[in-house]
Amino acid sequence: MIPTLARPRINRLFRFQWEPAQQAHVLLYPEGMVKLNQSAGEILKRCDGIRSVTEIVADLEAAFNASGLAAEVDAFLLMAEAQNWIDWNPS
């Protein structure tokens, strides 16, 4: 379970960007690339080390006119942390 006030950010080992040729968000890292689907891209776009998990969920629900996304965002962030894609802003 992720504390709701935790503020995720992209790990400095990765660069997150929109890649026109792929028509997708990608994570670039030393000599490699992960192509992300739309929902993963939308979550990571909001992992700026400023917004809390709660704020990210609220933001996504507003942007996509949806509700009850918290569990899915949590699950994704746990996976992203295990992959080293994100870490948590300690300050």
Next chain:
Amino acid sequence: MNAPLLVPPQALKRAGPLWLLAEVTYRCPLHCAFCYNPVDFAQAGPELSTEDWLKVIRQARALGAAQFGISGGEPLVRDDIEILVAEARQLGFYTNLITSGVGLTEARLAALKEAGLDHIQLSFQDATKEANDLITNTRTFELKRKVAAMTKAAGYPTVINCVLHRTNIDHLDRIIEMAVEIGAEYLELANTQYHGWAFLNRQSLMPTEAQLAEAEAVTERWKAKLGKKMRILFVTPDYQTKKPKKCMNGWGEVFLSITPDGLALPCHTARMLPGLEFPDVREHDIDWIWHESPLFNRFRGTAWLPETCQSCEDKEKDHGGCRCQAFMLTGDAGATDPVCPKSPDHALIEKALAEAERPTLVKPLVFRDPKNSVKLGRAF
């Protein structure tokens, strides 16, 4: 919301290359006996100009390439790599500098960082001063440790590459320990692949089976101990695993390399192959080279494969293996890679492996330097 999509390399196939590797020079302050550069590098034509490189970078990015590597030789001997990095970064490339660290001063590091350099891969040749200096035929060990500390202080993840071979593989425990001391995030342990100078020195570089098994055991112990703190990638040698590998994830599928003198290649070492015309980036654009040139289509896909491979269930996985290995060992670039046990030429590999078990056959190393290059005057 769906689970994120992790796309395996084969699914990233696309119109253009994903990787652009700029081998900006063959000049190098080190003289490593395991270098994959062509033995006759001293006979290559003049190096591309800054403008030529900028053109290549723009054309490759327009085709969708996302990774840009600068390598050599030692790229830092050129004084314009900051300009190339800045342009590549500005266009959206992830920029990688692959260096021995020799020539990386505080001032240059600051300039590269300012240019937007994303990543530095630093090569180490061994864990002790004596062994590092022996295999490179230089005095560079202390300098490398200094450079590693400097790049870390500049905020770069520390990514270390160490090529393993007969004379350093027994020091692996100490090599990994050194990487931990330095604070490395990634350590790539690349067993020597026998191309260029490494092929020339094969008998002196190939470890015994027991050495290799011990190295794998040491690596596994450290991996278990370090977990996420430091990722270790152990790249197994083709000869010993007997598993053919696709040329750079498939000939003309993801990877584009440009030689210092402007030839476009589907892998680092393809310029050794006979009877092929290597397109010059000053005469052709990257779009034509990638899609249309006879070179990039020569071994693309699987239609060209020899009979041994056509009937094999693994043909999509390995595309018949490495073209350069096939050529160096059999004289036929279109043959099944002899590392494959199904190859009619596989006995050549077994013979090389048997020789590695007989230390009396080990010969003095021939170091990679311009003098030896001119004297030998051949590709491998």
